[in-house]
Amino acid sequence: MIAKRIVEIAKAEGADAICHGCTGKGNDQVRFELAIKALAPTMKIIAPWREWSIKSRDEEIDYAEAHNIPLKINRETNYSKDMNLWHLSHEGLDLEDPANEPQYNKPGFLEMGVSPEMAPDQPTYITLHFEKGIPTALDGVEMDGVTLIKTLNKIGGANGIGLADLVENRLVGMKSRGVYETPGGTILYHAHDVLETICLDKETQHYKQQIALKFADLVYNGQWFTPLREALSAFVDKTSETVTGDVKLKLYKGNIINAGVTSPYTLYDEEVATFSEDHVYDQKDAGGFINLFGLPIQVKAMLDEKRGK
Numbered sequence: 001m002i003a004k005r006i007v008e009i010a011k012a013e014g015a016d017a018i019c020h021g022c023t024g025k026g027n028d029q030v031r032f033e034l035a036i037k038a039l040a041p042t043m044k045i046i047a048p049w050r051e052w053s054i055k056s057r058d059e060e061i062d063y064a065e066a067h068n069i070p071l072k073i074n075r076e077t078n079y080s081k082d083m084n085l086w087h088l089s090h091e092g093l094d095l096e097d098p099a100n101e102p103q104y105n106k107p108g109f110l111e112m113g114v115s116p117e118m119a120p121d122q123p124t125y126i127t128l129h130f131e132k133g134i135p136t137a138l139d140g141v142e143m144d145g146v147t148l149i150k151t152l153n154k155i156g157g158a159n160g161i162g163l164a165d166l167v168e169n170r171l172v173g174m175k176s177r178g179v180y181e182t183p184g185g186t187i188l189y190h191a192h193d194v195l196e197t198i199c200l201d202k203e204t205q206h207y208k209q210q211i212a213l214k215f216a217d218l219v220y221n222g223q224w225f226t227p228l229r230e231a232l233s234a235f236v237d238k239t240s241e242t243v244t245g246d247v248k249l250k251l252y253k254g255n256i257i258n259a260g261v262t263s264p265y266t267l268y269d270e271e272v273a274t275f276s277e278d279h280v281y282d283q284k285d286a287g288g289f290i291n292l293f294g295l296p297i298q299v300k301a302m303l304d305e306k307r308g309k
Helices: 002-013 028-039 057-066 145-158 183-199 202-220 227-242 285-293 295-306
Strands: 017-019 044-046 080-083 088-091 124-131 134-138 163-169 175-181 245-252 255-262
Touching (some): 002 028, 028 044, 124 183, 134 145, 134 183, 145 183, 183 202, 183 245, 183 255, 202 227
Antiparallel strands (some): 088 175, 124 245, 163 175, 245 255
8 A cells, every 4th residue: 555655646746756665675676666566667766775885773773873764763672663553663773582471561662552561350251343344333333444443442451452463474585583463453354254264155265265375475465456366356245245243352451352253144054953852853864864974984994904914
């Protein structure tokens, strides 16, 4: 979205080049430049980090101090942080060693919320409503997407939700450790997954889970403006046609606990699933099904015995 908007402005202003501040080690440079190539294929791209002599954040600070450029950080708090509506990332300093535990309780480290230990002792309940896979309301109040995410960020952050400590495999070839704060996004993903469990049939749900990894790779690698990403998005749009309903969640000290789910398109039938007596499911049918389903396993075992294996 950022790169798309930059291209729009560059074209409107008649610019002949676009400059970005991404480092030469990260993925952001790839995402920016692939988007620019897709939307403005002849536009020149300037990346100072790949041209100037500054090679580290310490050298950046040296340069800023030498030229009286004010900074909000110092050498001790010089984490690499990137923040947007969706999340806040932390990299660098002590986090560069995966053996070090993140200093979640250190004042100023977390910015979007608190650690689970510092969260309230009482749970917070919320109910999210979805229409065709899109969240549209929180606790009965309709909201646009931005307002909804901001509200969930505040609620989730206060309850210690959405902290992730992971080592990623960057596109440029290296492994990189980072800590992420994603309170609102974590809640939305969880709620959406819960709703899909009752709205999607097994085969569709399982296949969607398989292609989710490929979709994530495409987005991570900056390949948003590609035919494959568009095709996968069309698949997701189709599967979302019945993902409508309400999901109730309990937020407690970093945990998201399911507290109820309903949908007018539910495929869950209590009469079929019940352990009590029912008139829909004949348990005797399971015998023939298992015999047919297990036939390949049984035949192989019988032939192995004949061969003396």
